Amino acid sequence: MRHIVIGAGAVGGSIAGRLAETGQDVVLVARGAHYEALRTHGLRLTTPDGTRVHRLPVVEGPETLVLRPDDVLLLSVKTQDSAAALDTWSGRPVEGGGTAGELLPLVCAQNGVENERLALRRFRHVYGMCVWLPSSHVDPGEVVAPCAPYTGMLHLGRYPSGIDATARRISASLEKGTLLAPLVPDVMRWKYTKLLANLSNSLGALTGPLDTDEARLIQRRAYDEGRAVLSAAGIDSVSPEKAAEVRGDHLGLDPHLASGRDGSSSWQSLSRGTGSIETDHLNGEIVLLGRLHAVPTPVNETLARVANTFAREHRRPGSMSVAELAALIEAASGAAAE
Known part of the structure; x- marks a missing residue:
């Protein structure tokens, strides 16, 4: 499984760094000064157990990336940027035939409750993620995730409801490191709770x-x-x-x-x-x-x-x-x- 993190900011960068630490395949997607810093210097992730620099592949969009059938798209942009990102990625061809929107799972690792609806218009396989992951991204190339012993808790389920084999695979992948990813059949109930907190x-x-x-x-x-x-x-x-x-x-x-x-x-x-x-x-x-x-x-x-x-x-x-x-x-x- 390859994880393509669309929006490698505070949340996306934290998840990407923790996945990379367990030897998993990760691609970062970023723009502007953040993209340049990631490409030149790597992702600098600071956590309570120290600072690590992750030299990961980074792209500005799907044009230079060959999508594979085992890819998982992790959407972590702000909601106001979701529609543009979804349009950019959904129609891209996947190696062997078909498009990302038809074949690939897309996980909405975002605040709010609108992203999943936007995604389901463009992607067949959509998963909600309730993100409890305090982190910050202010300077290009740098992310600070201050929680321990776990960096974040990421309740995960299929949208609009349910748990399937893909959700189980994604959860297991996340939980190889210092992330918790409980599977829940009613993920939107959790996201509405987070909405109130936000x-x-x-x-x-x-x-x-x-x-x-x-x-x-x-x-x-x-x-x-x-x-x-x-x-x-x-x-x-x-x-x-x-x-x-x-x-x-x-x-x-x-x-x-x-x-x-x-x-x-x-x-x-x-x-x-x-x-x-x-x-x-x-x-x-x-x-x-x-x-x-x-x-x-x-x-x-x-x-x-x-x-x-x-x-x-x-x-x-x-x-x-x-x-x-x-x-x-x-x-x-x-x-x-x-």
Whole structure:
């Protein structure tokens, strides 16, 4: 089995590095300065057990790569980039006949719940992955994954549901190293739980660490809106208590590696000045469902709107005060009540 990691950033780079450490066949897919750094210097992965440089094949796209029937595509781009990546890869020929979309398994190792739907339009064999893997990618060629004894927990299942032989093979491949990949027949229940946890990504990206009562109140209100929306939509999720119990002490955070970086994907997008942020598929997912089911979501709507503004204007992460954000939320709450 060869693992083609499409989007070798924080999550993709961490998984790729850990796979490579167990001698598995890995190809990285990256763009721009990150691609150049990976091609020239290799993937520099820092974990609690040290820093390793992995010299792995790296490509910018499928044009220079011959796809094989034993390939697994691991999609780890942000959701706003998924459609373009899926279109790029789905029609590519596979050695021996057929296309990637017809033959190859595609795993959505991403936050949010939209990627699998996008993928299933283009790929016949789609797998969801609920990613609990705190990591950061700010500098080209470098990834920091601060958890031990395991780097991440990656619940895996076929989309929309089920477990099959391919899922078992992928799970076994991941678990050869310091990754946990539990197989679950209801992977989207786990991903909706992660979605609720990710609603504070934008808050931390806008205002910095959530270490004040006012910030934690906004975090709680965003989460409560999310729970209310999922309930109204009839969408089931794993309880946070159950999720925490399953993770247990497998993902202990090394404070030295984690210090100085928010760690969330939204913070990293603003730090790198990419001009886009995935908040439309996190907070925005709650806003969408709220509008469909007549549930007001002023906190998530404000977080999505302001985070998008930060991304477009290339504003620094953490540069808005909690009080300023709270005032915007109260204004939105008042408008929603009218």
